Amino acid sequence: MAEETDIAVPKPRPGGRTLTPYFFVLPAAIVMIAGLMYPVADAFYLSFFDWKIGTKFAKADNVGFDNYIRLLSDPDVRESIWVTFRFGFWTILIEMVIGVSLALLLEKPIRGASIFRTIFILPLMVSPVVVGLIWRYLFDARVGWINYYLGFIGIEPQVWLGDAELAFFAIVFTDIWQWTPFIFIIVIAGLQALPSEVLEASRIDGANWWQQIFLVKLPMIRSILLIALLMRLIDVFRAMEVMYILTGGGPGRATELLSLHIYNRAFDAQLLGYASAISVLLILIVFILSLGILVVGNPMKDKSDI
Amino acid sequence: MSGVVLKDVVKAFGDVVVIPKLNLQIDEGEFVVIVGPSGCGKSTTLRMIAGLEAVSAGEIFIAGKDVTYAQPKARDIAMVFQSYALYPHMDVAGNMSFALRLARVPRAEIDERVRVAAEMLELTPYLARKPKDLSGGQRQRVAMGRSIVRDAYCFLFDEPLSNLDAKLRATMRTELAILHKKLERTMVYVTHDQIEAMTMADRIVIMKDGIIQQIGSPREVYTAPANLFVAGFIGSPSMNLVDAELTRNEGALSVKGQGFELPVPGRLQERATAATSRDITLGLRPEHFSAADRGNGAFAPIELAVDVAEYIGSSQFLAASVGGKHFTAAVEVGPDASPMESGTYYFDTDRLYLFDRESGQAL
Incomplete structure (x- = not known):
């Protein structure tokens, strides 16, 4: 009997036990380091060199902070950042308004709501490259459906992707088409998780439909709204494929978001070091914006509110 | 209004x-x-x-x-x-x-x-x-x-x-x-x-x-x-409800079940007399059991086979059986009493309840 007990209860191993937790974190840590930390660090390193693809990196010039100095006075970079912010402002603003409104309207179990909900989230499932192709044909000046249908209501064909203003409108419109469902899904999930008794209490307290939305529902899903906002903001700085295919950043730099600008600098202009320096700037901007939102909003703070 | x-x-x-x-x-x-x-x-x-x-x-x-x-x-x-x-x-x-x-x-x-x-x-x-x-x-x-x-x-x-x-x-x-x-x-x-x-x-x-x-x-x-x-919902512990029948012994009406027989109290005499042929459910509240005859004529003896006595303080809850049926009794015996055992207990028959089993209504 005594021997069996020995087998059933393994002796604690003082050395091995402390390492076990790290072992479990290891896979995630490896993925993070190999997939994220290393490329970022490498880009940072690269930003101090002047290097072209195909040449030996060992022969590349170490230019010190030259890339960064050039960056600060580069009007193209400045314009690209400006385009990115304008793009982010309009897309996120409109996506939030439409997404939240639709979520509020479709939150109730109306007949057919689930079908509409499913149809509505389809754009989210389309690959960005395909989205770019679809809308490039839709916006096409000669064969595009948009000009075709606008013709019926007497609007002259527009060169959508060839005019700075219209092209900017086109990328904003496409982004809204694809990403509003994202806001919609997150917000509707949040709304449906709200405790019904609190909403009933607000009805008894005398809140009308608007007051219930603005004084009770939206404040209660505030952390969810902030997280959605944050994710969209980061996406805006990542966005590239759609513009790359839709407009290529043109005409001029009218639709050249920062990430596309980096791509063009790196692979068209073969300025890898300089592109890396812009990337570092991009990371810095996203980092500051995210931190700002987290500090102001702190979505984690309200976790235990309900 | x-x-x-x-x-x-x-x-x-x-x-x-x-x-x-x-x-x-x-x-x-x-x-x-x-x-x-x-x-x-x-x-x-x-x-x-x-x-x-x-x-x-x-x-x-x-x-x-x-x-x-x-x-x-x-x-x-x-x-x-x-x-x-x-x-x-x-x-x-x-x-x-x-x-x-x-x-x-x-x-x-x-x-x-x-x-x-x-x-x-x-x-x-x-x-x-x-x-x-x-x-x-x-x-x-x-x-x-x-x-x-x-x-x-x-x-x-x-x-x-x-x-x-x-x-x-x-x-x-x-x-x-x-x-x-x-x-x-x-x-x-x-x-x-x-x-x-x-x-x-x-x-x-x-x-x-x-x-x-x-x-x-x-x-x-x-x-x-x-x-x-x-009857079953109000009161804690809840009322004991058992099948019983009404019988007449030398003119006195009593309610009889397995292992016990209790006299029908005066307040129920009339209605019970009218219901003698019907199936009856008897209701006994646990708190109306006591360990001793309080001697006002209303207390009738009943044999309890006590399975467990739960100490509550001044009372004890008895999980007991009478004629094979489960009963709960709450007897007030003071805080120093030792666990109660099987034996004769007394029930305050003034406080017993009779129900028509079919309709569930009180008599």
């Missing part, structure tokens, strides 16, 4: 009729507790009074006004929910003043009313805190404060104490009773806990399957249960 009146109220969810036809008159200033097992329709009834649930048929009047189809906010009611239903993003003062702010009550008056309510509920030090920083009891009090500040005509409570621990529940029961005295408002309180019902109510409404079984003061429903359901 003041107070709260439900007239022929029906509630159905699709084809399922939850409340067939309910009539209830609650007087102004009365504290009425609706009690029943879960699914009996008590919460639905309360929610219909609140206007959170639409009636399928019938009418509801509050303070003499027909509010059958009125919005909750137009009914002059306040409600306390089981989960407290506080607004998590507002502090205590904000929670309490929300209704007043919506009603555009002047700032100074809001502050004053919140101050008074907070003082009454001892919430003054917590006015600036968020609900998540409060204990369960404090949250409960904020929920009540939110109602008090409203100064509504009628207060509705939906199992407000069930999320609290036993001790706090007892305290809050007392506080609620005091509150009712102070505010003198009509209060309708829903619970599944018969102790809450007994301790707080002016009148108790006992419901089962959407049908009111009995309405009466706590004393009435305890001393004169209308039927088997009420």
Whole structure:
């Protein structure tokens, strides 16, 4: 009997036990380091060199902070950042308004709501490259459906992707088409998780439909709204494929978001070091914006509110 | 017709009729507790009074006004929910003043009313805190404060104490009773806990399957249960209900079951005589057993085979059997008595109950 007990209860191993937790974190840590930390660090390193693809990196010039100095006075970079912010402002603003409104309207179990909900989230499932192709044909000046249908209501064909203003409108419109469902899904999930008794209490307290939305529902899903906002903001700085295919950043730099600008600098202009320096700037901007939102909003703070 | 009146109220969810036809008159200033097992329709009834649930048929009047189809906010009611239903993003003062702010009550008056309510509920030090920083009891009090500040005509409570621990529940029961005295408002309180019902109510409404079984003061429903359901539901530990028959021995009517025979008390003689041929269920409350004959002629001996004696303090709960049937007896024997054993116990036959087994109604 005594021997069996020995087998059933393994002796604690003082050395091995402390390492076990790290072992479990290891896979995630490896993925993070190999997939994220290393490329970022490498880009940072690269930003101090002047290097072209195909040449030996060992022969590349170490230019010190030259890339960064050039960056600060580069009007193209400045314009690209400006385009990115304008793009982010309009897309996120409109996506939030439409997404939240639709979520509020479709939150109730109306007949057919689930079908509409499913149809509505389809754009989210389309690959960005395909989205770019679809809308490039839709916006096409000669064969595009948009000009075709606008013709019926007497609007002259527009060169959508060839005019700075219209092209900017086109990328904003496409982004809204694809990403509003994202806001919609997150917000509707949040709304449906709200405790019904609190909403009933607000009805008894005398809140009308608007007051219930603005004084009770939206404040209660505030952390969810902030997280959605944050994710969209980061996406805006990542966005590239759609513009790359839709407009290529043109005409001029009218639709050249920062990430596309980096791509063009790196692979068209073969300025890898300089592109890396812009990337570092991009990371810095996203980092500051995210931190700002987290500090102001702190979505984690309200976790235990309900 | 003041107070709260439900007239022929029906509630159905699709084809399922939850409340067939309910009539209830609650007087102004009365504290009425609706009690029943879960699914009996008590919460639905309360929610219909609140206007959170639409009636399928019938009418509801509050303070003499027909509010059958009125919005909750137009009914002059306040409600306390089981989960407290506080607004998590507002502090205590904000929670309490929300209704007043919506009603555009002047700032100074809001502050004053919140101050008074907070003082009454001892919430003054917590006015600036968020609900998540409060204990369960404090949250409960904020929920009540939110109602008090409203100064509504009628207060509705939906199992407000069930999320609290036993001790706090007892305290809050007392506080609620005091509150009712102070505010003198009509209060309708829903619970599944018969102790809450007994301790707080002016009148108790006992419901089962959407049908009111009995309405009466706590004393009435305890001393004169209308039927088997009420008899089993009210009282703790619950009443022993056993099959029995009425027999006549040398002119005296007695009720006989397996392993016992008890004389029928004077108050039931007449009705029992008329029911001798029917199947009877006998009801014996555990607390009417005693260890000794108290000697007023009403006590009759009964043999209990005690399985377990639970020490409660001055009483002991006996899990026993009589003629193979399970019985519970609560005997008062003082705190120093050793565990009670099998033997002869005495039952106060003045307090026994007879029910028609088929209809379930009391004789």
